Amino acid sequence: MSSRVTGNTGEWAMLGQNAPMDLPTQLSPIPGADGLFLWHPRHAGAWGYANCLWIVSEGTAALIDTPYDGPTTRAMLAAAEATFGSPRVAIIATTHSNGDHSWGSYLLPGADVIATHASQAHPGMEPTPQDMQALLSRTSPDEPLGWYMRRHFGSFDFASARMTHPTITFSERYDFAVGNIEVELHEVGPAHHAGDLIARIGDVVCAGDVFFSEHHPCHWTGPLQKVVQACERILDLNPRIIIPGHGRCTGPQELSAHIEYLRTAQREIRDRFEAELSAAEAMDDITQRNLFPGLGSPERFISLIAVEYRHLRGDATEPDLVKITEHTAQWAFNQHVYLNRNTGNGITPLSH
Numbered sequence: 001m002s003s004r005v006t007g008n009t010g011e012w013a014m015l016g017q018n019a020p021m022d023l024p025t026q027l028s029p030i031p032g033a034d035g036l037f038l039w040h041p042r043h044a045g046a047w048g049y050a051n052c053l054w055i056v057s058e059g060t061a062a063l064i065d066t067p068y069d070g071p072t073t074r075a076m077l078a079a080a081e082a083t084f085g086s087p088r089v090a091i092i093a094t095t096h097s098n099g100d101h102s103w104g105s106y107l108l109p110g111a112d113v114i115a116t117h118a119s120q121a122h123p124g125m126e127p128t129p130q131d132m133q134a135l136l137s138r139t140s141p142d143e144p145l146g147w148y149m150r151r152h153f154g155s156f157d158f159a160s161a162r163m164t165h166p167t168i169t170f171s172e173r174y175d176f177a178v179g180n181i182e183v184e185l186h187e188v189g190p191a192h193h194a195g196d197l198i199a200r201i202g203d204v205v206c207a208g209d210v211f212f213s214e215h216h217p218c219h220w221t222g223p224l225q226k227v228v229q230a231c232e233r234i235l236d237l238n239p240r241i242i243i244p245g246h247g248r249c250t251g252p253q254e255l256s257a258h259i260e261y262l263r264t265a266q267r268e269i270r271d272r273f274e275a276e277l278s279a280a281e282a283m284d285d286i287t288q289r290n291l292f293p294g295l296g297s298p299e300r301f302i303s304l305i306a307v308e309y310r311h312l313r314g315d316a317t318e319p320d321l322v323k324i325t326e327h328t329a330q331w332a333f334n335q336h337v338y339l340n341r342n343t344g345n346g347i348t349p350l351s352h
């Protein structure tokens with residue numbers, strides 16, 4: 001944990017050559033927290049651009065999460081190089097096994113990769129990079145799924161992404177140090193995914209995808225009560241700064257408001273389940289009532305209905321992430337077609 005700078009500056013700079021446009025060229029220091037720097041890609045409304053936290057002390061670094069593909073990870077490494085040089089990355093903690101938080105880890109060989117046991121217990125749940133590439137290249141751009149995949153995932157190069165298996169797994173709690181900075185990992189899943197963890201570094205908490213800011217979240221495993229409990233665990237740690245999986249950094253007040261959002265979502269979805277509405281009917285009804293004004297990416301609400309309906313039906317099978325994405329794409333496509341037909345004419349959502 002006390003290794004010095006390894007001097008691979010040129011390698012990192014070269015790795016950044018194919019960086020996608022519009023990504024940050026510097027990391028942002030976390031105010032009032034020595035040694036913490038954030039890669040914040042500012043694409044909260046797009047899929048796949050997750051926040052990654054760098055913890056840097058005494059010439060060594062740890063990362064909480066890595067980007068989705070090779071070019072984006074190389075862009076982050078170049079931004080880190082421009083910000084503080086190139087300390088040896090000794091540890092990567094992966095908040096959960098979605099590729100947008102982990103598929104760039106292979107570009108940091110030699111780092112220990114830490115994840116929860118539970119995140120590794122569902123190997124078939126996550127689409128592979130090859131699956132994602134096929135969803136982009138073997139679907140029709142005129143069909144909902146192909147249209148949505150190209151629109152939201154088309155900037156990624158999944159041929160350059162790799163699944164990386166953890167070298168260390170744990171349950172409940174795992175602590176480590178980076179130089180003189182203490183890091184606590186707390187298991188809070190299942191919630192967003194099967195084995196979520198959050199990271200606490202002093203009064204800063206990295207929430208992973210149990211918390212999205214600015215836009216509707218998507219959740220795969222749930223039920224939403226588990227996501228609420230995970231968010232409450234974060235508040236119990238009394239954080240000053242909370243870094244969501246996606247979106248800008250916030251504090252406890254915003255997370256409390258998000259918990260209220262989740263509780264409202266739970267209640268509204270349950271009401272419609274009990275009224276025997278299908279998931280698609282529930283989505284349309286909730287959309288028409290405009291229950292959540294001001295939040296972007298409304299189509300992600302489909303995933304919340306999916307996790308709650310599975311729970312309310314007592315369905316304990318693993319969620320089908322591609323199927324949920326297909327339903328999400330179908331709804332977004334319907335909206336897109338409708339909006340194109342009715343531009344500027346008092347738009348209301350489509351009904352089935």
Ligand SMILES: [Zn+2]
Nearest residue numbers: 050100209245
């Ligand atoms: Zn994510």
